Amino acid sequence: MIGHMNKPPTIKDIAKQLNVSISTVSRAMRNAPDVNIETRKAVMALSEQLNYQPNRLALSLKQKQTHTIGVIVPNLDYVLATMVRGIDEVALEAGYTVMVCQSNESFGREIVNTRRLLDSLVDGFIISVSSETKVFDHFKKIQEKQMPIVLFDRVPADLKAPSVILDNMDGGYQATEHLLEQGYKRIAILAGPKNLGISNSRMEGYLNALKKYKVKPDPHLIIHCDFNQHYAYLATQELLNMKKRPDAIFTISDRMAIGAMLAIKEKGLKMPQDIGLVGFNNEPVVNLVTPGISSVEQPAFELGKMAAKLFIQTLHNNDDMSEVEEVLKPKLFIRESSQRMLPKNGRLR
Amino acid sequence: MIGHMNKPPTIKDIAKQLNVSISTVSRAMRNAPDVNIETRKAVMALSEQLNYQPNRLALSLKQKQTHTIGVIVPNLDYVLATMVRGIDEVALEAGYTVMVCQSNESFGREIVNTRRLLDSLVDGFIISVSSETKVFDHFKKIQEKQMPIVLFDRVPADLKAPSVILDNMDGGYQATEHLLEQGYKRIAILAGPKNLGISNSRMEGYLNALKKYKVKPDPHLIIHCDFNQHYAYLATQELLNMKKRPDAIFTISDRMAIGAMLAIKEKGLKMPQDIGLVGFNNEPVVNLVTPGISSVEQPAFELGKMAAKLFIQTLHNNDDMSEVEEVLKPKLFIRESSQRMLPKNGRLR
DNA sequence: TTTAGCTCCGGTAACGTTACCGGTAACGCT
DNA sequence: AGCGTTACCGGTAACGTTACCGGAGCTAAA
Numbered sequence: 001m002i003g004h005m006n007k008p009p010t011i012k013d014i015a016k017q018l019n020v021s022i023s024t025v026s027r028a029m030r031n032a033p034d035v036n037i038e039t040r041k042a043v044m045a046l047s048e049q050l051n052y053q054p055n056r057l058a059l060s061l062k063q064k065q066t067h068t069i070g071v072i073v074p075n076l077d078y079v080l081a082t083m084v085r086g087i088d089e090v091a092l093e094a095g096y097t098v099m100v101c102q103s104n105e106s107f108g109r110e111i112v113n114t115r116r117l118l119d120s121l122v123d124g125f126i127i128s129v130s131s132e133t134k135v136f137d138h139f140k141k142i143q144e145k146q147m148p149i150v151l152f153d154r155v156p157a158d159l160k161a162p163s164v165i166l167d168n169m170d171g172g173y174q175a176t177e178h179l180l181e182q183g184y185k186r187i188a189i190l191a192g193p194k195n196l197g198i199s200n201s202r203m204e205g206y207l208n209a210l211k212k213y214k215v216k217p218d219p220h221l222i223i224h225c226d227f228n229q230h231y232a233y234l235a236t237q238e239l240l241n242m243k244k245r246p247d248a249i250f251t252i253s254d255r256m257a258i259g260a261m262l263a264i265k266e267k268g269l270k271m272p273q274d275i276g277l278v279g280f281n282n283e284p285v286v287n288l289v290t291p292g293i294s295s296v297e298q299p300a301f302e303l304g305k306m307a308a309k310l311f312i313q314t315l316h317n318n319d320d321m322s323e324v325e326e327v328l329k330p331k332l333f334i335r336e337s338s339q340r341m342l343p344k345n346g347r348l349r
Numbered sequence: 350m351i352g353h354m355n356k357p358p359t360i361k362d363i364a365k366q367l368n369v370s371i372s373t374v375s376r377a378m379r380n381a382p383d384v385n386i387e388t389r390k391a392v393m394a395l396s397e398q399l400n401y402q403p404n405r406l407a408l409s410l411k412q413k414q415t416h417t418i419g420v421i422v423p424n425l426d427y428v429l430a431t432m433v434r435g436i437d438e439v440a441l442e443a444g445y446t447v448m449v450c451q452s453n454e455s456f457g458r459e460i461v462n463t464r465r466l467l468d469s470l471v472d473g474f475i476i477s478v479s480s481e482t483k484v485f486d487h488f489k490k491i492q493e494k495q496m497p498i499v500l501f502d503r504v505p506a507d508l509k510a511p512s513v514i515l516d517n518m519d520g521g522y523q524a525t526e527h528l529l530e531q532g533y534k535r536i537a538i539l540a541g542p543k544n545l546g547i548s549n550s551r552m553e554g555y556l557n558a559l560k561k562y563k564v565k566p567d568p569h570l571i572i573h574c575d576f577n578q579h580y581a582y583l584a585t586q587e588l589l590n591m592k593k594r595p596d597a598i599f600t601i602s603d604r605m606a607i608g609a610m611l612a613i614k615e616k617g618l619k620m621p622q623d624i625g626l627v628g629f630n631n632e633p634v635v636n637l638v639t640p641g642i643s644s645v646e647q648p649a650f651e652l653g654k655m656a657a658k659l660f661i662q663t664l665h666n667n668d669d670m671s672e673v674e675e676v677l678k679p680k681l682f683i684r685e686s687s688q689r690m691l692p693k694n695g696r697l698r
Numbered sequence: 699t700t701t702a703g704c705t706c707c708g709g710t711a712a713c714g715t716t717a718c719c720g721g722t723a724a725c726g727c728t
Numbered sequence: 729a730g731c732g733t734t735a736c737c738g739g740t741a742a743c744g745t746t747a748c749c750g751g752a753g754c755t756a757a758a
Contacts, residue, residue: 008494010713010714010715011714011715011716012714012715020737020738021737021738021739022714022715022716022738022739023716023717023737023738023739023740024736024737024738026715026716026717027716027737030716033735034735034736034737035735035736035737036735036736036737039736039737053467053468054468054714054715055410055468055713055714055715056468056470057406057409057410057415057470057713057714057715058410058713058714058715058716058743059714059715059716060406060715060743061404061406061407061410061713061714061715061743061744061745062714062715062716062717062742062743063715063716063743064743066406075430076425076430076433076434077430081424081425081426081430084425084451085425085451085453088450088451092461092465097448097450097465097466097470098448099446099447099448099449100448100449101437101446102433102434102437104434112441116441116446117446118402119402119403119404119405121405121406121446145357146355258637265639284634285633285634285637288607288634288637288638289637289638289639290614290638290639359743359744359745360744360745360746361744361745369707369708370707370708370709371708371709371744371745371746372707372708372709372710372746372747373706373707373708375745375746375747376706376707376746379746381746382705382706383705383706383707384705384706384707385705385706385707388706388707403744403745404743404744404745406743406744406745407713407743407744407745407746408744408745408746409713409745410713410714410715410743410744410745411712411713411744411745411746411747412713412745412746413713
């Protein structure tokens, strides 16, 4: 008799009702050999009828893997949320579930999150590190436990792990080259804190482009400021008050570009005539402001997918993959803020 | 001797090394009574030294709860990401971990996510439903398993569960009243699909305000269109081409406001002189465009926190809470897009 | 002295699952 | 007849933890 029990049915219930052993049911359920076709059918039928769901907890305990990926990100802004979506996409496909934790750019919070995910809940980590983080003991602790880590987007040099990053140098190069080709001569860069890897790479691209075009970099035009809108605004004000002010600005994030734009407008300067502006990330917002801001796009979704793929590879391959580094290419989107010459091929954007 | 084993230490290892039973260690570890102070100290010391971490999996299996909350959201835009942060905040405090899944506004994806989280991984759900979703069997299945659900933000009427929502009617009222007080006479509303609860409530507020100010609503000024920028752009174009065009527009989201703004600018109309505009959500972007767009702010972070609190209450209280509905108040932020009279008290914004 | 009541501890079962080993038939072959 | 092989199946231990019960030893009251 099928009781009106409330608890979810287990393998044991099925075994009892079918008068077979739990071993048999277990085997039947996961298509293992050594089970009669009739028996299997019966098991399948009953499990269907009872709406049996295997208990993942018990399974995880037994085979010491949870099929869960811990994802730690500094925040969930447009770019990172998109990357997370990419991770999710691939993970789901491969039978993994992801747990997303935000560190809120806080070192302490990152540690808490790590600890929390660590105690037997996840099979490994996919991480983009907080900007505050300068030591990596909490991550090294993960590796000591033989758990794989894949890094993405913000990848510190001091931590050895397979990683997926954007070719930030190329992005900086593209942006700067574009400005040069538009005839801008004194190009300033608004970079982030000096310890931030992605910032330095983008600046390197900037310098390379200048060199290529034989423009001598002017240290007064290289500004390090905090990675946000307000500081970019202040920094731009200063830039515009110089005797020989820059005629273009490349900011290493769109947030900063917005800040710069506010200062530019306040000063009464016109883009792209008086001054050119290029940002980074190609967030939707750059399309909404007037003028639209040229920006370097990251393939965020792809990058997330790649990170998840790499993670699953790492999990399955046993060989050391800590040297693997996938590099994706950015793409410049040109808008009104920097387009002061007619494009050669006649089309805008 | 402390071996150089690689596996994480268990309660059993500690027991063996201390020559006590595992029961005793277990008791000592969780400050249960019936254990000598000396014994407890010894256990604590050794567990510290071995860096013992209790296995949450085993614990969960035993006591049938995972201390994990499944969060399903349609996407991770600014507002929802903020809400999720609020949930996270409270959950962490209470010893819970959250698993965030994006349904990408897709009904099918929502079902997949639900199934995935359901099989013994989470203790319950906090959900904001996808805009595509019109039947709720997958959620009812959760409730049949006695698992609690808390709904937030987008709450369908057909699903009985405790919920946290914004007072959308009040938001619509505030926005419309503000426009009326600014002297606008023909106020249009860009609403969402007719089956979307939040849209209808905001429109109700709009109608209430008109009534209060004795303005007869004009059906031509009430537009239902898809919840995104492009359709809002198209709808606004139509509005502006009417013989008697509206002199103000209230859109029920900022995305739509942006769309409207593009159409307005194209038409060569000036805000706030020729036409007023008010959005909803107070996303950062409304501050970045020119002119800044007035918008109704949701206390997103608070709302998330409230949802998590409610969830934990539901989990602990056994009594039926499905009637509970927390309602938070929105707040209008006035910017240039709708401010055509000097504020009475002389301050702007 | 007996009894009752502490304090402290150990053994065992259980949570739901799988891995492993062993066993029973039935069959076919020499 | 005896043997090996194959096709099935069951029992048991284990994963790491806690709940429950029972018991030893001691102290204090009757």
